[in-house]
Structure formats: structure tokens, C-alpha cells
Amino acid sequence: MEKFDKLSAIAAPLRMINVDTDIIIPKQFLKTVKRTGLGVNAFNDIRYNEDGSEKTDFVLNKDAYRDAGILITGENFGCGSSREHAPWAILDMGIRCLIAPSFADIFYNNSFKNGILPIQLPQEQVDQLMDEAETNPEAPLEIDLENQTIKRGNKFSFDFDIDPFRKHCLLNGLDDIGLTLEKKAHIADFENNDKQKRSWLYKS
Amino acid sequence: MTTTPRTLYQKIWDDHVIHTDENGTSLIYIDRHLVHEVTSPQAFEGLKMANRPVQRIDATLAVCDHNVPTTTDRLEEGGMNEESRIQVETLYKNCEDFGVQLFDMADKRQGIVHIIGPEQGFTQPGMTIVCGDSHTSTHGAFGALAFGIGTSEVEHVLATQTLIQKPAKSMRITVNGELGDGVTAKDMILAIIGEIGTAGGTGYVLEYAGDAVQSLSMEGRMTMCNMSIEGGARAGLIAPDATTFDYLKGRPMAPQAEQWDKAVAYWATLKSDEGATYDKEVVLDAADIAPTVTWGTTPEDVMPITGVVPAPSDFDDEAKQKSVARMLDYMGLTAGTPLTDITVDKIFIGSCTNGRIEDLRAVAKVVEGKTIAPNIKLAMVVPGSGLVKEQAEAEGIAEILINAGFDWREAGCSMCLGMNPDQLEPQERCASTSNRNFEGRQGRGGRTHLMSPAMAAAAAITGKLTDIREL
Ligand code: SF4
Numbered sequence: 001m002e003k004f005d006k007l008s009a010i011a012a013p014l015r016m017i018n019v020d021t022d023i024i025i026p027k028q029f030l031k032t033v034k035r036t037g038l039g040v041n042a043f044n045d046i047r048y049n050e051d052g053s054e055k056t057d058f059v060l061n062k063d064a065y066r067d068a069g070i071l072i073t074g075e076n077f078g079c080g081s082s083r084e085h086a087p088w089a090i091l092d093m094g095i096r097c098l099i100a101p102s103f104a105d106i107f108y109n110n111s112f113k114n115g116i117l118p119i120q121l122p123q124e125q126v127d128q129l130m131d132e133a134e135t136n137p138e139a140p141l142e143i144d145l146e147n148q149t150i151k152r153g154n155k156f157s158f159d160f161d162i163d164p165f166r167k168h169c170l171l172n173g174l175d176d177i178g179l180t181l182e183k184k185a186h187i188a189d190f191e192n193n194d195k196q197k198r199s200w201l202y203k204s
Numbered sequence: 205m206t207t208t209p210r211t212l213y214q215k216i217w218d219d220h221v222i223h224t225d226e227n228g229t230s231l232i233y234i235d236r237h238l239v240h241e242v243t244s245p246q247a248f249e250g251l252k253m254a255n256r257p258v259q260r261i262d263a264t265l266a267v268c269d270h271n272v273p274t275t276t277d278r279l280e281e282g283g284m285n286e287e288s289r290i291q292v293e294t295l296y297k298n299c300e301d302f303g304v305q306l307f308d309m310a311d312k313r314q315g316i317v318h319i320i321g322p323e324q325g326f327t328q329p330g331m332t333i334v335c336g337d338s339h340t341s342t343h344g345a346f347g348a349l350a351f352g353i354g355t356s357e358v359e360h361v362l363a364t365q366t367l368i369q370k371p372a373k374s375m376r377i378t379v380n381g382e383l384g385d386g387v388t389a390k391d392m393i394l395a396i397i398g399e400i401g402t403a404g405g406t407g408y409v410l411e412y413a414g415d416a417v418q419s420l421s422m423e424g425r426m427t428m429c430n431m432s433i434e435g436g437a438r439a440g441l442i443a444p445d446a447t448t449f450d451y452l453k454g455r456p457m458a459p460q461a462e463q464w465d466k467a468v469a470y471w472a473t474l475k476s477d478e479g480a481t482y483d484k485e486v487v488l489d490a491a492d493i494a495p496t497v498t499w500g501t502t503p504e505d506v507m508p509i510t511g512v513v514p515a516p517s518d519f520d521d522e523a524k525q526k527s528v529a530r531m532l533d534y535m536g537l538t539a540g541t542p543l544t545d546i547t548v549d550k551i552f553i554g555s556c557t558n559g560r561i562e563d564l565r566a567v568a569k570v571v572e573g574k575t576i577a578p579n580i581k582l583a584m585v586v587p588g589s590g591l592v593k594e595q596a597e598a599e600g601i602a603e604i605l606i607n608a609g610f611d612w613r614e615a616g617c618s619m620c621l622g623m624n625p626d627q628l629e630p631q632e633r634c635a636s637t638s639n640r641n642f643e644g645r646q647g648r649g650g651r652t653h654l655m656s657p658a659m660a661a662a663a664a665i666t667g668k669l670t671d672i673r674e675l
Contacts, residue, residue, distance in 0.1 A: 045644050200466060
């Protein structure tokens with residue numbers, strides 16, 4: 001997993017609430033057996049017309065936001081299915097950071113596993129960032145994970161919260177499986193005890 | 205010794221914690237892992253690259269369900285498109301390479317992952333159960349802590365039989381009293397989601413309680429827990445009781461002989477203690493719940509069938525008003541239209557929400573001796589598993605449905621998400637027993653109304669949304 005420490009990038013405002021995983025990556029693109037290459041299909045139905053041409057009203061189709069690395073959006077982003085294809089697709093289009101008033105649980109979790117930083121902020125601050133991103137698209141937004149701040153030059157600075165363990169993993173690009181396997185002895189102890197208590201769950 | 209009263213969720217959690225870090229993050233043990241073809245290829249690939257085995261093949265069960273065609277010729281050459289075929293064959297290959305038990309397409313036990321787990325007795329009370337699929341919440345009907353995970357976590361469970369988790373908050377949803385005639389578990393859960401909203405359960409594990417819940421069959425309980433995720437909750441729970449034990453007894457993967465007695469003794473302890481506290485409580489009266497349908501493109505956009513299509517101005521919140529306007533446009537609906545005036549083009553009966561035998565019986569009861577309306581282009585019934593299909597055929601249900609004009613299919617996810625050829629055309633309107641009415645869910649531009657099996661059957665007969673109590 002790629003590390004995440006600082007990011008300075010264009011922020012695109014996607015003014016929608018309840019953006020579900022079927023919108024982020026429709027099912028016809030879930031047939032891949034790879035993690036990469038989904039970027040062109042991200043947001044397919046709201047991004048392209050039937051004939052494959054681009055919809056002009058979709059924010060990431062606008063010249064100012066084409067190279068956006070940050071997406072600012074409405075509440076309950078990522079609701080719906082558990083498909084990790086959603087963060088894969090977002091990452092593959094070059095977006096490393098999401099800002100919203102709230103995220104759906106599984107999506108939120110999946111984002112961290114792929115080096116994407118989802119930031120939850122109060123609605124007023126999200127609104128302000130959206131307005132800023134609309135009126136002043138070219139100025140980059142600066143995210144600093146170590147110090148947990150979002151800045152735009154010296155115009156404004158917001159602090160954000162993040163779980164310390166997730167922050168640690170993201171800053172160091174740590175792989176969960178490796179971390180867990182360090183606790184092998186604990187797992188073996190648990191299994192040995194559990195085999196006494198709930199013997200029916202184990203093949204004898 | 206006095207102990208603080210604990211909720212069912214806390215009991216299951218406590219019995220699975222392996223280790224907790226200073227910051228409160230725990231490593232928890234996973235008892236059972238269900239695997240399907242869409243969310244597993246990248247996980248198996250990760251294992252191969254790191255040269256890691258599957259930790260417990262006896263706790264892992266795989267099935268193909270999302271991509272599989274539901275037509276009777278599906279085992280023949282060319283029955284599937286290239287990409288689907290590759291995904292299904294990749295699952296077969298991975299199961300062979302790692303020694304994981306698989307129900308392939310030719311297996312009678314094949315079906316939707318959340319239907320086969322309970323059917324085989326693989327799902328049991330007090331377990332932690334995961335699957336790379338958000339509707340894993342279904343298994344909570346047995347008093348198991350069951351939730352959906354992403355592909356990275358699928359790989360984590362395959363490699364370690366554990367997950368890194370933080371405890372969730374708890375919410376009890378109590379439905380008191382008795383459901384009225386024609387009102388089912390599906391109506392109850394739709395009404396609950398309407399009440400709490402699609403994000404209302406975010407961060408919570410829901411526990412369903414009250415007379416109306418306890419008197420449900422296992423099928424009804426599964427329908428409710430299945431849709432917990434549509435309320436934002438990763439898991440839903442119902443305390444196991446005699447109904448649960450009766451359902452499990454004798455199933456192929458359930459404990460047998462003296463192990464059964466030992467298991468039941470443990471299962472019987474799995475209920476919230478008197479005085480246990482919840483972070484949130486919601487109480488509903490069963491008598492207030494009518495047959496319920498969705499009108500919009502999120503599962504919280506529900507209305508009793510007696511209602512009318514709402515207007516954006518009926519909502520206070522500005523963001524919601526905007527989204528309602530968009531939904532009405534997408535759904536091709538005009539505010540003020542009585543729901544029972546809405547005509548439909550297709551009927552879909554199936555999915556992990558309502559693809560079990562009891563659901564098919566409910567449909568047969570409504571359509572017996574009748575035929576589907578002329579404006580219905582297609583009415584399909586997709587049994588949740590090969591065994592459900594077999595049973596429905598044995599009970600004469602299949603014949604009733606076929607005589608009424610329904611298409612009788614092979615088991616799979618089918619038009620619940622349309623990854624296989626079963627899809628809506630743009631602007632087609634469908635009465636559906638599945639769980640998601642998102643834009644494009646059942647096919648690009650398709651319009652979905654979620655409802656109970658009996659209500660979908662009624663719509664098939666009249667050609668429009670119908671109050672089952674009036675039919
Ligand atoms: S039936 Fe639908 S909701 Fe259930 S597992 Fe299949 S696709 Fe998912």
C-alpha cells in the first residue's frame with residue numbers, strides 16, 4: 001500500500017448526498033479479477049452518455065477539475081455494497097483523499113486499506129470547502145495527515161479527526177496482514193481455548 | 205459474582221476478542237467465512253503473491269452466485285459471457301488450489317451465498333460470520349455477528365482467520381404487537397429504514413426485538429436482518445430461540461449428536477441480559493405498519509401503499525429536496541400520484557432478501573389460478589438456491605407460477621443487481637423483492653420499487669402497484 005503523508009491537489013466538489021457504490025462503480029465493471037484499471041469506469045452512469053461521450057455537467061469532466069486529487073462530497077458517501085472496486089476505481093482516477101460530512105462504514109474502511117484518506121468534517125466546513133472549490137478551482141487544497149490539517153495557503157485551516165491506528169498505518173503504508181501475523185501466538189491461544197468451549201465449530 | 209448486564213452483541217464480541225491494543229482496536233476471531241466470485245479473486249491473488257495458505261479451510265465455503273445465468277442452458281458452452289466466465293472459473297481454480305469447499309454451478313446446493321449458509325447449517329448462533337458482501341447481515345437472524353467486508357479484509361480473513369475491528373455502538377429496534385393481514389417482515393424492515401434513514405444505523409449493530417419480530421419464522425427474520433445494511437448498519441441481530449434451533453436441527457453442517465446438545469446449551473445463553481443498555485432505542489408499533497413500497501432511489505424513500513408520491517417540498521432539508529427532485533425525475537414519477545396508479549413493466553421475485561421457500565409460497569398463494577396482466581413484459585421467479593428450487597417444484601409451487609405466466613429460473617442473484625444477463629432496459633419499471641433501488645441497480649436507467657413477495661405477486665396480476673389487502 002502506498003504511504004499517505006501530505007497531499008496538495010485540486011479539490012472537486014461533487015454536490016450529491018448518498019452517493020452509493022453502484023454510482024461509484026456500476027456492476028458491469030465488477031467482473032475484473034484485478035485491482036487496477038477501473039478509473040475510466042468510475043462514476044460511469046453520471047459521467048458518460050449512452051454513446052460514451054462525456055456528460056458536461058459532471059464535475060470531473062470539467063477542465064478545472066480533471067486532475068483533481070481530492071473529492072468533496074455530501075453525506076453518507078459510499079453507501080451500499082461492500083465492493084472494494086469503489087475505492088479501487090476512485091484511486092485509479094487519481095483521487096487520494098475524500099472529504100464529506102459522513103461516510104458509509106464499509107466504504108470508509110475499504111478506503112484506508114487502499115491508501116485513500118477519507119476525512120469527515122462538520123457540514124458547515126464541508127459546505128465552505130465546496131464553495132471554495134467552486135469559486136476558486138485552481139488553488140490546491142493542502143492535506144497534512146501527520147498534523148491532521150486541511151489548508152488553503154493561509155486562507156483557512158481546519159483540523160480533522162482520525163483514528164490513531166489508521167493514521168499510523170496510512171503514514172507508514174503498513175499492510176494489516178503482516179501486522180496481524182505478528183500476533184500468531186495470541187491467535188493460537190485463542191483457538192486452543194475455544195476448541196474446549198465451542199468444540200462443535202472445529203473439525204476433529 | 206456480579207456482572208454488568210450485557211447485550212447480545214457484547215456477548216458475541218467478548219467471546220471473539222483475541223487481543224486488544226492500547227488504543228482500543230481489537231483483533232477478533234472469525235468463525236465462518238463465505239466466499240463468492242466477485243469479491244474474492246484479488247484476495248486469492250494476494251495470498252498467492254505472499255505465498256500464504258488459507259488458514260482454516262473447514263471454516264470457509266465458496267459459491268458462485270452473482271454472475272451466473274439463471275437460464276436452464278447455463279451449463280452449456282457459451283452460456284455465459286467471457287468476463288463472467290473468467291470470474292467464475294477463477295473462483296473454481298482458486299478453490300482447487302487452496303482446498304476450499306465449493307458449490308459450483310452444477311451443484312444442487314448452489315445458490316445465493318446468504319441463502320446457502322443458513323440452508324446448510326453453516327450459519328449458527330453466536331458465530332462471527334463474514335463475506336465480501338454487504339448483505340452478510342442476513343445471517344444475524346440466527347443471533348450471529350455477521351457483516352460484510354471488502355476484498356482486502358477477505359484476504360485478511362483467508363490468511364489469518366481474524367479481523368481488526370473496533371466495537372460498534374448498539375441500537376435496539378423493538379416492534380411491539382402483531383403485524384396486520386398482508387403485512388410481512390419485508391414491510392416491517394422497509395418501515396424501519398424509512399424511520400431511521402439509510403445512514404441511521406451507521407456505526408451501530410442493530411438488535412431487533414419485540415413480539416412482532418419474535419413471532420417471525422427464520423425466513424422472515426433473515427429478510428429483516430438482510431436489509432440492516434440499507435439502514436447503514438453493518439450487522440443486525442435477533443436473539444436465537446426455539447424457532448432458530450428447530451430450523452437448524454439436522455442440517456448437513458449443523459452440529460450433530462452430543463455436539464448438538466452442547467451447542468444448544470451455549471446458544472441458549474445468547475440473549476441480551478435484563479437491564480443491558482443500548483446507545484440508542486427505537487420503538488415501533490406493528491399495527492402502524494402497512495404494506496410498504498419504495499418510490500425513490502434509496503431504501504429510505506418508502507411509503508405505505510395507500511400513500512401518494514411525495515414532492516420535494518415535503519422535506520425540510522435542502523440537500524434532501526434536491527435529491528428528491530432528482531429521484532422523481534429518474535423514477536419518472538409526478539408528485540401527488542397515488543402509488544396504486546403506478547403501472548409496472550417487469551416483476552422480479554428472488555434475491556437474498558426474499559428468495560426462500562416461504563417467499564415463493566407467499567407468491568403462489570396470491571397468483572394461484574390467476575394470470576399475469578397483459579402489460580407485464582416479464583415476470584421472473586429466481587429461487588435463492590438449487591434446493592429451494594427443488595422444494596418449490598416438489599410442493600407444486602413452480603407449476604402454479606408457470607401457469608400464471610412467470611418465468612421459472614435457476615438459482616442466483618440475477619436481476620437483484622443484473623451482473624448476469626437479467627436486467628431492466630432504460631425506463632423500465634420493476635416491482636422487485638430485492639433490497640436496493642439505487643439508480644441503475646437492476647440495469648442502466650431501470651426503475652425499481654422494492655416490496656414484499658406478496659405485493660410483487662399482486663403487482664404481477666394487476667399490472668400496477670397494488671395493495672395486497674384489496675386484491
Ligand atoms: S441477491 Fe442481490 S443483494 Fe443478495 S448477494 Fe446477490 S446481488 Fe447481493
